[in-house]
Amino acid sequence: MAQMGFYINVAECVGCKTCTVACKDKNDLEVGRNFRRVYDFQEGSYPKPSIYHVSLSCNHCDEPGCMQGCPTGAMFKRAEDGVVLVDHNKCVGCRYCEWNCPYGAPQYSEELGKMTKCDTCIDLREKGEDPVCVSSCIMRAIEFGPIDELRAKYGTVNEMKGMPSASITKPNIVIHS
Amino acid sequence: MHEWALLIFTICVQTAIGGMFMLWLFQREISKAGKEDSFAILKIPLIIIAALSLVGLIASFAHLGTPSNALNTIRNIGTSWMSREILVTGVFIGSACITAGLTIVQKKVNPLLMIATVIIGFVDIFCMAMIYSNSLVSGWNSINTFTSFYGTAFILGAVLVASFTVPALRAKNMDDTAKKIVRLSFYSALFGIAIQLIGVALFPASLTDVNMIATSAAHSSLEAYQGTIALRWGIEILGLILLGYMALSPVKKTSIAMAFAALIVIGFAEGLSRYVFYVLGS
Amino acid sequence: MLDIVSKIKEFKMSRRAFIGWTSAIAVTTAIPVSRGLVAKADNNIGIAETDDEGIWKTAACWHNCGGRCLNKVLIKDGVVIRQKTDDTHEDSPDFPQQRGCLRGRSQRHQVFNADRLKYPMKRKNWEPGGGKKELRGKDQWVRLSWDEALDIVASETKRIKGKYGNEAIMVTGGDANIRSAMSAIGGFSACYGSSSWGAWRWIWENMGIGEGLIVNGINDRIDLRNSQLIVLWGANPAWSSMGSVTYNFLQAKKAGARFITIDPIYTDSANVFDADWVPVRPGTDDALAFGIMYTLLDEDNPATNPLVKWDFLNKYTIGFDEAHMPEGADPKDNFMDYLLGTYDGQPKTPEWAAEICGVEPSKIRELAREIGGTERVALLTAWAPARIANGEGWVQAFSTLGMMTGQMGGSGKMTGVSCWEYAGNMGPFLLTAGGKGLPSITNPIDNQINENEMWDAVLDGKFLQRYEKERNVNIQFIYHNYENHLQTRSNIAKGIKAHREVEFVVTNAYALTTNAKYSDIVLPVATQWETAGAVKGGNREILINWSKIIEPLYESKTDQEIAKALLKKLGKDPKEVFPITEEQQYFNQLAGSMVMKDNGVDYEPLCTITAHDIKEWGVEGTPQKGRIPLKEFVDTGIYQVPRKPGDNFGFIAYKDFIDDPEANPVSSESGKFEIYCKAINELSKTAYSEIAPIPKYEVKVHGYEATFEDWESKKKGKYPYQMINPHYLRRSHSTLDNVPQLREAWPNPVYISRKDADEKGIKDGDSVLLSNEYAKSLRPAAVVETIMPGVIGLPHGAWVDIDEKTGIDRGGADNLFVPHIPKGLGSSGFNTARVNFEKWKGEPLEEDVKWEQRIIKF
Ligand SMILES: Nc1nc2c(c(=O)[nH]1)N[C@H]1C(S)=C(S)[C@@H](COP(=O)(O)OP(=O)(O)OC[C@H]3O[C@@H](n4cnc5c(=O)[nH]c(N)nc54)[C@H](O)[C@@H]3O)O[C@H]1N2
Ligand SMILES: Nc1nc2c(c(=O)[nH]1)N[C@H]1C(S)=C(S)[C@@H](COP(=O)(O)OP(=O)(O)OC[C@H]3O[C@@H](n4cnc5c(=O)[nH]c(N)nc54)[C@H](O)[C@@H]3O)O[C@H]1N2
Ligand code: SF4
Ligand code: SF4
Ligand code: SF4
Ligand code: SF4
Numbered sequence A: 001m002a003q004m005g006f007y008i009n010v011a012e013c014v015g016c017k018t019c020t021v022a023c024k025d026k027n028d029l030e031v032g033r034n035f036r037r038v039y040d041f042q043e044g045s046y047p048k049p050s051i052y053h054v055s056l057s058c059n060h061c062d063e064p065g066c067m068q069g070c071p072t073g074a075m076f077k078r079a080e081d082g083v084v085l086v087d088h089n090k091c092v093g094c095r096y097c098e099w100n101c102p103y104g105a106p107q108y109s110e111e112l113g114k115m116t117k118c119d120t121c122i123d124l125r126e127k128g129e130d131p132v133c134v135s136s137c138i139m140r141a142i143e144f145g146p147i148d149e150l151r152a153k154y155g156t157v158n159e160m161k162g163m164p165s166a167s168i169t170k171p172n173i174v175i176h177s
Numbered sequence B: 001m002h003e004w005a006l007l008i009f010t011i012c013v014q015t016a017i018g019g020m021f022m023l024w025l026f027q028r029e030i031s032k033a034g035k036e037d038s039f040a041i042l043k044i045p046l047i048i049i050a051a052l053s054l055v056g057l058i059a060s061f062a063h064l065g066t067p068s069n070a071l072n073t074i075r076n077i078g079t080s081w082m083s084r085e086i087l088v089t090g091v092f093i094g095s096a097c098i099t100a101g102l103t104i105v106q107k108k109v110n111p112l113l114m115i116a117t118v119i120i121g122f123v124d125i126f127c128m129a130m131i132y133s134n135s136l137v138s139g140w141n142s143i144n145t146f147t148s149f150y151g152t153a154f155i156l157g158a159v160l161v162a163s164f165t166v167p168a169l170r171a172k173n174m175d176d177t178a179k180k181i182v183r184l185s186f187y188s189a190l191f192g193i194a195i196q197l198i199g200v201a202l203f204p205a206s207l208t209d210v211n212m213i214a215t216s217a218a219h220s221s222l223e224a225y226q227g228t229i230a231l232r233w234g235i236e237i238l239g240l241i242l243l244g245y246m247a248l249s250p251v252k253k254t255s256i257a258m259a260f261a262a263l264i265v266i267g268f269a270e271g272l273s274r275y276v277f278y279v280l281g282s
Numbered sequence C: 001m002l003d004i005v006s007k008i009k010e011f012k013m014s015r016r017a018f019i020g021w022t023s024a025i026a027v028t029t030a031i032p033v034s035r036g037l038v039a040k041a042d043n044n045i046g047i048a049e050t051d052d053e054g055i056w057k058t059a060a061c062w063h064n065c066g067g068r069c070l071n072k073v074l075i076k077d078g079v080v081i082r083q084k085t086d087d088t089h090e091d092s093p094d095f096p097q098q099r100g101c102l103r104g105r106s107q108r109h110q111v112f113n114a115d116r117l118k119y120p121m122k123r124k125n126w127e128p129g130g131g132k133k134e135l136r137g138k139d140q141w142v143r144l145s146w147d148e149a150l151d152i153v154a155s156e157t158k159r160i161k162g163k164y165g166n167e168a169i170m171v172t173g174g175d176a177n178i179r180s181a182m183s184a185i186g187g188f189s190a191c192y193g194s195s196s197w198g199a200w201r202w203i204w205e206n207m208g209i210g211e212g213l214i215v216n217g218i219n220d221r222i223d224l225r226n227s228q229l230i231v232l233w234g235a236n237p238a239w240s241s242m243g244s245v246t247y248n249f250l251q252a253k254k255a256g257a258r259f260i261t262i263d264p265i266y267t268d269s270a271n272v273f274d275a276d277w278v279p280v281r282p283g284t285d286d287a288l289a290f291g292i293m294y295t296l297l298d299e300d301n302p303a304t305n306p307l308v309k310w311d312f313l314n315k316y317t318i319g320f321d322e323a324h325m326p327e328g329a330d331p332k333d334n335f336m337d338y339l340l341g342t343y344d345g346q347p348k349t350p351e352w353a354a355e356i357c358g359v360e361p362s363k364i365r366e367l368a369r370e371i372g373g374t375e376r377v378a379l380l381t382a383w384a385p386a387r388i389a390n391g392e393g394w395v396q397a398f399s400t401l402g403m404m405t406g407q408m409g410g411s412g413k414m415t416g417v418s419c420w421e422y423a424g425n426m427g428p429f430l431l432t433a434g435g436k437g438l439p440s441i442t443n444p445i446d447n448q449i450n451e452n453e454m455w456d457a458v459l460d461g462k463f464l465q466r467y468e469k470e471r472n473v474n475i476q477f478i479y480h481n482y483e484n485h486l487q488t489r490s491n492i493a494k495g496i497k498a499h500r501e502v503e504f505v506v507t508n509a510y511a512l513t514t515n516a517k518y519s520d521i522v523l524p525v526a527t528q529w530e531t532a533g534a535v536k537g538g539n540r541e542i543l544i545n546w547s548k549i550i551e552p553l554y555e556s557k558t559d560q561e562i563a564k565a566l567l568k569k570l571g572k573d574p575k576e577v578f579p580i581t582e583e584q585q586y587f588n589q590l591a592g593s594m595v596m597k598d599n600g601v602d603y604e605p606l607c608t609i610t611a612h613d614i615k616e617w618g619v620e621g622t623p624q625k626g627r628i629p630l631k632e633f634v635d636t637g638i639y640q641v642p643r644k645p646g647d648n649f650g651f652i653a654y655k656d657f658i659d660d661p662e663a664n665p666v667s668s669e670s671g672k673f674e675i676y677c678k679a680i681n682e683l684s685k686t687a688y689s690e691i692a693p694i695p696k697y698e699v700k701v702h703g704y705e706a707t708f709e710d711w712e713s714k715k716k717g718k719y720p721y722q723m724i725n726p727h728y729l730r731r732s733h734s735t736l737d738n739v740p741q742l743r744e745a746w747p748n749p750v751y752i753s754r755k756d757a758d759e760k761g762i763k764d765g766d767s768v769l770l771s772n773e774y775a776k777s778l779r780p781a782a783v784v785e786t787i788m789p790g791v792i793g794l795p796h797g798a799w800v801d802i803d804e805k806t807g808i809d810r811g812g813a814d815n816l817f818v819p820h821i822p823k824g825l826g827s828s829g830f831n832t833a834r835v836n837f838e839k840w841k842g843e844p845l846e847e848d849v850k851w852e853q854r855i856i857k858f
């Protein structure tokens, strides 16, 4: 299977955080742990301000910093679809991946003593469903699929103001702003 | 700031490394006093150094969410500086303990083992610094991380050794030697401070744009900590003056109380400095 | 050093919070809670266990939240392990899924919240007659058995009834259960208010227009795509109409519509629609509308620049000019002469308006040219700009602007309310729910206390029976039934005072809400996940059918069970009031549900019901033929009528009237749109203050002018800022405000403009003390460029949390600052309040997600 990725339509996102909370529900995440996060930005000044919200989970990067730094090899990139996952049999809970991911994707679980993160809702995808963040977005601003297809459809922009440079980890994300 | 475990770990291990280095330097001076005396004088500091490295080890475990998986941490030597550091730290702690253990068993100091341990230790500090400087945290990916870590070793290691050798030296009426070790520590500490200052001077130049979406740039995370930073330097200088006074004053006898005072003051200053360092990552 | 000390403190604090949290878990484990949230699955009729993956059921999301969406829960081994939203059909803009919002997605955390009330309880120092009444809100709680609790409520009811009469009982909240029970035992004093609608509440019928809920004032969502210009005048669907409304509007944008928003806040709606933002001062929209209308008149030239639609005015309205005044009215009272200032000497020029509303005269003229010069305009307002004191003139002015520009009754043309569940999409319901089949019990007592007077009525013993005269009343017993009056009505401080004055206060609640907190007796109520099930409408295209998910948790009972138990204790047969079971009521709703046929006119039953169904349900009923099997409706949980452009379900508001005004008169006395409306003026004479028959500018009590000590010299007063209360995504009013997940997602700051914050040396995140003559409250500042300087945005509905030592609230409760002053016909002035603010010098406020929950441990 091809490398998978997300498309985020920043221009049509209203920053409601339904995606964050729907993901929380799917993954039973307590306060403080968010596999998908919405970052709010403001530009310009009164009376001509503008706002935008960037909804990010894990970008299942081509050069994942999280993985390179991980001492145990617990953080790994699945061969078949390039999804970056944490092997809980290996993870030691050192939290080093947090400092090596530009997107704040690794989310430490105190309860497990291990790292957790977006797994692209693998279980649902196996059943042919969309990831929960995709099917929950009230503005239909998130899509998930083979990154090549998303790029063919929406272009190749993978960073925007306020976001870290895509050159760091080569994220599999397409952004429309 | 929630990295208390890492703070304790880095300070302890770096101090142990610096201490071992200072001991190695000093043992040449002391060996003139004869095997027995040098064993008696170096025994306590060696044990302290080994103990410190073990405290560091325990602290590093406390940092882990799943300590039972600790052995896995050396599986990724290929790309992970953390893996490398853990391996080298392990070796250092091992050799520090062996050095101390052998010394006690054989009742004699082993300079070769010491210098080997020191070299491993210096490599270890490099690995430690690489962990942070390779991360995306603004302020860590800077030369300052290296100078800060090595600086701690040269400063705290030296003062530690001085304060724990002075009592034995005084007991043996080796006031001149005591003076020497204090002087040596003072110069080492000065050297440590000097390289830390270089790191501080170069720090702003290394600050890049924000690399991580959720954190702020180093200068803004540090905004609220200017008071702490100033305090740290104040205390550090106080400690140095104390040490300098002991090293350079014409008074023959070295005050044990003063030596420990210097250790406590400088130890506190280094702790504050490391605290601020970890603020960047939180 | 200070910073490090505070860090250490913080560390300790979070440790404490952690311990609090673990004990919260320990409390929840009283009912078995594993990693998921445990619930006992009920064997719901119509749903068979399909596989061992658990079953999905449609669960209630029943709040007054401005939306209505499909929410489902996955029940496995008796545990609610997950939720989801609409996946019953493919999603498309014409036929969108009814996707729920973050609040709906957090519902299981509300139902299974650690702070659920488990047992009936009483205030420790309560005694018959009140006992240390001043301790209400700060006393300890003592656990009771249901029997004890109901005995207390019954005996106090009897005592108070006997001593002061039934008038002494005040029941708040609209839910029928307790109201019916209290009606059956002799009645109670009721209260009423304008709540959502503001000034639209009581004047629309007289003017002949729709108010946006009962009567449609705008076209349907598919026709919205025909508008060239959409003006959102004080409307932010992205926050206050969650679900698909903003997505629907987006389709209009994609179809080519331009957007303008007139709002003190640059909203997320404005942003996503790329709207031209016109910042306006709260409560001054009428002035702006007059400035626009003056310009229309001023620049109108029927030949070269036809801005005013004279034909429309002449044919469909009365009162615009001298020539079209109703009989008996003074011709000088016509609206055009008011605009021109013919008799009052004050032309309502853009310059005149600008001083009040803060919009530049040039911008006002530009708005007039845009609205008057565009063929198809949607002039849409939510209720917010009318939720002000003295707001009737605004409703009249806004409507008149639509009439002047002829933006009514045509495709792409509309002028009216776009709000709540019906935002951007009005028209007859394509689906309707059946009735429950309960008898309606009339309240023998006709006292109707205006919500702006309710606490004064308690404290002073008198109120105005509107349209009649002042009455005396001696309220000694407040029964809070549903709703959260002490929290959501004006002047909380006065409300608390009133609560500490009466002899008895009871609340039915599932968490320690504001009402419950200040009560003597709290009865734990089951949530809608724990009741029989119901059919509920939302936008016109859907009907939702939710099932029972679990049995009532702990010792909670449904509102109806409580009402029945109480009736029994009071010696009444509950069967008289509730002759049928809750299951039967649910079934009746299903059986009576109707759906519009494809011809767009007739209705047919939605559900086919067989004799077998009736037997299986164990209810009474007759088999019927409908569109889908009953089981299918219950299983799917929703029926949605598919829509597409050109179908028979489109709607153009007022079209009948526009096509043939004689045959299809509107609801006003004259049958035409009444720009001059005598009836309103008449009503107001026996209400709170006089309202002119035509739109006229009126200074609002606690409005912009009231922020000055001296208007002429423009010297600011003690409370120089205006405050508004945008409805906020973390909650539905006060409901769901206690859910930690939602607190995390939406931290509830006070919005302050960069300019105002700079002047006070306040930085983003600083704690701020808000104050006016009624109260003080703390909130962290969100310093933004997106709010008009001079305006403070305090989100609506945060749970009041007063520190009894200092009297300062730390929750940010909006109604602490809203005055209790009825005006006009008595609407609440929520969006006209004034405050001051300053940097808080005490301990900085901790994020409220970290606060201890209101968990009562027995
Ligand atoms: N300052 C200011 N005030 C306002 C507004 C504003 O904009 N600004 N808006 C106004 C508007 S538009 C409205 S509609 C009102 C809303 O005012 P309310 O209707 O009072 O608001 P809610 O907070 O939704 O109150 C519902 C209460 O019922 C409880 N509840 C929920 N389900 C059940 C149940 O099954 N049984 C029982 N017994 N209780 C239940 C909830 O816990 C909650 O306490 O607020 C108005 N107040
Ligand atoms: N998230 C959420 N949504 C809700 C609710 C909720 O509690 N939470 N409650 C629901 C209910 S019951 C109702 S009635 C509706 C109410 O919905 P609305 O009437 O739309 O109320 P708001 O969202 O408070 O305000 C809408 C916009 O009006 C602006 N506004 C406020 N005052 C003025 C003014 O004087 N002039 C102008 N021009 N603009 C003004 C605000 O800045 C805001 O952008 O919301 C419903 N939706
Ligand atoms: S649910 Fe959609 S609109 Fe809402 S914040 Fe997430 S991406 Fe944006
Ligand atoms: S987004 Fe972060 S966690 Fe995800 S693959 Fe990239 S670097 Fe790793
Ligand atoms: S927390 Fe786990 S996944 Fe992350 S770096 Fe450490 S071992 Fe790897
Ligand atoms: S794909 Fe699944 S796990 Fe990942 S962010 Fe979306 S909902 Fe969360």
Ligand code: SF4
Residues within 6 Å of the ligand: C061, C062, C063, C065, C066, C067, C068, C069, C070, C071, C099, C100, C101, C102, C103, C104, C105, C241, C242, C243, C732
């Ligand atoms: S909009 Fe209302 S009904 Fe829809 S999910 Fe949100 S809270 Fe529930």
Ligand SMILES: [Mo]
Residues within 6 Å of the ligand: C064, C195, C196, C197
């Ligand atoms: Mo409302």
